[in-house]
Amino acid sequence: MPDENDILVTSTQPTALLQAALHGLGVALLPTLLGQDDSQKGNLTQVLTSWRPKSVTFFAIHLLLFIPAVRR
Numbered sequence: 001m002p003d004e005n006d007i008l009v010t011s012t013q014p015t016a017l018l019q020a021a022l023h024g025l026g027v028a029l030l031p032t033l034l035g036q037d038d039s040q041k042g043n044l045t046q047v048l049t050s051w052r053p054k055s056v057t058f059f060a061i062h063l064l065l066f067i068p069a070v071r072r
Contacts, residue, residue: 029053 009020014034021028021035022043028035038044 007025009017009025011017011020014030017028018030018034018038020026021030022038027047035044039046
């Protein structure tokens, strides 16, 4: 049963979840690339290694900083 010491951290920023895990707040689902260095250094321990999350779709939006000149 949950008590006043239970903590749930959610974030859209994976780096925030990484920092929470590094500070001992519990388990974090991280991109491999983000957690790899700390895992190799022994700062993070992989758990549930055979479990895989449901696939998700990502969309990327970028701003066009330079508008190409129109040639006539």
